[in-house]
Amino acid sequence: MNFHQLHIFYTVAERGSFSAAAQALHMTQPAVTMQIQALEDYFGVKLLHRSTKKMELSEAGRTLLPYAMKSMELVRETDTAMSAFTQMLEGRLMLGASLTIGEYVxxxxxxxxxxxxxxxxIVMKVMNTTQIMDDILRHQLNFGLIExxxxxxxxxxxxxxxDELLLIVPGSxxxxxxxxxxxxxxxxxxxxxxxxxxxxRQVMEEExxxxxxxxxxxxxxMELGSTGAVKSAVEAGLGITMLSPSSVKHEVALGLLKIIRIGDASFKRKFYAIRLKSSLLPISAVTFLTYLRQQGGEGVQAADHAAFRDHSAEERTI
Structure with missing residues (x-):
């Protein structure tokens, strides 16, 4: 028995068929079948009941499944722990980032x-959440960062x-x-x-x-396809909006836009990493996500709000 076989077994169970698992794992269907058979030979029991219509886990398969899941999580945790000691990591990460994260954070x-x-x-594609999900499902990206x-x-x-969304209005x-x-x-x-x-938009509309x-x-x-376009329209006096303070630092410093807190509502949000369940992240990706957690847990929100407070104090002094 090895971890690779457990990973394949978990993916077959999750996907519900050998063909779907083979596609997710970038393997041939006979190779997937062979590894499942090797695992069954090792334990001496049938793990899957296969028929022309469907595939079901046996009682032994249902017992094994949570252990397979634990083994995958243990490997991820091991990668995270050991990446702190590995300074010569190599790799090419393909990630997607939503517009605010990719352009400003x-x-x-x-x-x-x-x-x-x-x-x-790092190769980063900046696009909206729906497009990022589509590219991850097509195995075009290792993971995505969404809002x-x-x-x-x-x-x-x-x-x-x-992060937190705040009200953004023109200076006038x-x-x-x-x-x-x-x-x-x-x-x-x-x-x-x-x-x-x-x-x-989703965070704002839900609240x-x-x-x-x-x-x-x-x-x-007006509905616009980028944060930059929204900022330009607000500067022109066409309306107001809600954005992350990190996306309007320069415009606020120039007096073109003003950040205003909404006292009776909170539009706090978290930025999320998204990836396929059936694919293990390379250690370089685990290292990058660990770095983001260390650098950006409270930092994005706290730093931007401090800048907002400092700027407001400057205006009052002037």
Whole structure:
């Protein structure tokens, strides 16, 4: 018995067929069958009942399944623990990042990571959550970083960083002289939103929907496909929006935009790593995700809010 056989057994059980498991594992179906047979020979029992219509776990297979899952988790934990001692890691990571993470959060973290692990190269595709999931399912990406949790039977979703959406208005807006407003006050003005499928939009709409009975209806005047486009439209006075403070640092410093806290609502969110259940991450990917957890747990939110407070204090002083 070896870990590879347990991994194959787990994938067959999860996918429900040898052909689906073979596709997920990038193996031929006969190779998958051979490894399952070797595992059955080792234990001396049938693990799977196969018929022309369906495949079912035997009682022995149902007993083995949680141990196979534990073995996969143990390997992941081992990779994470040992990566701290491995400075000469090599590899090429293909990851997807949603727009806010890819354009405004990760760039400041990639430099220090590259200095610590110079032999790991990262190829990052910036796109929305739906596109990232599609590419992971097609095995085009090792993993993705997204702005809101998703639910998919083939995916593992784990929190890695924290952030919060705040109200963003033009520097000349009637609310621009306020440091805090209520959600009802904010909803009296037209909003510019990201496109459907955006994690930023999902977090905002879920909180508003939760309190829909006591709030005015959200007025959406424009939907745009990038955070940069949303910022430009808000600068032009076409509406207001909610974004991560990390995405508007330069515009706030120039006085083009103003960040306002919503006092009676919280749009806190976590950034999530998403990957296939049936695929083990390479150690270079485990190392990168460990680095993000260490650097970005409270850091993104705390640093941006500190900058927001400092800027507000500057304005009051001036």
């Amino acid at each position: 990760l760039p400041r973290l990639l430099g220090p990571f590259g200095q610590e692990y110079p032999h790991i190269s 809101a949790p998703v639910h998919h039977p083939d995916m593992v979703v784990e929190p890695v960083m924290q 807006h009637p609310l621009a002289d306020r440091d805090e407003v209520s959600l009802a006050e904010a909803l009296e003005y037209p909003f510019i939103l990201r496109e459907q499928g955006s994690g930023t 508003i929907q939760r309190r829909k009975a006591v709030l005015p209806e959200l007025q959406t005047v």
